[in-house]
Amino acid sequence: MSDLPSALVYSLVTRMSAPVALVGPDWQEAYEVIREKIGRVSPQDLLEIQGETLGIDAVRTIEEFLAFVPGSGVKYVLVLGGDNLTPEAQNAFLKTLEEPPRYARVLLFCQRWSNLLPTVRSRVVNIPLPAKTRTELRTKSAWEYLMSSGSKNALEQLRNNYDWALKVADKELLFSKDIDSYKLAAFYLLLMEQKASVMLLKDMLELEAALHYNVNTEMIFDRMLMTGVKVK
Numbered sequence: 001m002s003d004l005p006s007a008l009v010y011s012l013v014t015r016m017s018a019p020v021a022l023v024g025p026d027w028q029e030a031y032e033v034i035r036e037k038i039g040r041v042s043p044q045d046l047l048e049i050q051g052e053t054l055g056i057d058a059v060r061t062i063e064e065f066l067a068f069v070p071g072s073g074v075k076y077v078l079v080l081g082g083d084n085l086t087p088e089a090q091n092a093f094l095k096t097l098e099e100p101p102r103y104a105r106v107l108l109f110c111q112r113w114s115n116l117l118p119t120v121r122s123r124v125v126n127i128p129l130p131a132k133t134r135t136e137l138r139t140k141s142a143w144e145y146l147m148s149s150g151s152k153n154a155l156e157q158l159r160n161n162y163d164w165a166l167k168v169a170d171k172e173l174l175f176s177k178d179i180d181s182y183k184l185a186a187f188y189l190l191l192m193e194q195k196a197s198v199m200l201l202k203d204m205l206e207l208e209a210a211l212h213y214n215v216n217t218e219m220i221f222d223r224m225l226m227t228g229v230k231v232k
Helices: 006-014 027-038 056-066 087-098 142-148 152-160 162-169 181-193 198-211 217-226
Strands: 020-023 046-050 075-080 104-110 125-128
Touching: 006 027, 006 104, 020 027, 027 075, 027 104, 046 056, 056 075, 056 087, 142 152, 142 181, 152 162, 152 181, 162 181
Parallel strands: 020 104, 020 125, 046 075, 075 104
Antiparallel strands: none
16 A cells, blocks of 8 residues: 555645656556545546556647646646656647646556656656565565665565566576566666676666667667676
């Protein structure tokens, strides 16, 4: 359950008209609390936007939704994964964020504040969501806690992909077409635990960056394996 104070939840749902960004690794918990507080509303008064990548079409949907005055007096826009908005979408969103209709409650749920453009950050109220402690997560090691970023969801994904990382390290598996950030995090953890070389970690960082630019990740991954990933 989210650690958001009940008074803050009440204010976000009923009073605060300025756009808000709730930022933290487990923003889903905050979303659940706020969604419960909103309760049952007409579909015409609640819009939830989500996706691994949110483009300009998502912003147009929001603008069209807010164009009409609600019958209940309030319209809610919940952007789940607000930091998944592309730079172009964020720029298109600026006008709405700067001058939202008086009846609008715009809430962005984000994992990373840094993924929002400075122009967006300057137009929203930032509410940081605290990461969970190592004791709360019951992590097995300091490295595991570090790689999970204090997130329960990230820790679960990390552990789910650890066997995959072991197989890659043992060269039982080669490049995986469905590699994602969670698999990379599991591989990072394995490398840290095995005291991998600095150069290999550098290659991992390069691969992670490549995932965001649709380049030939297979070539980078193959080069990493050629450097000799060994588990003692």
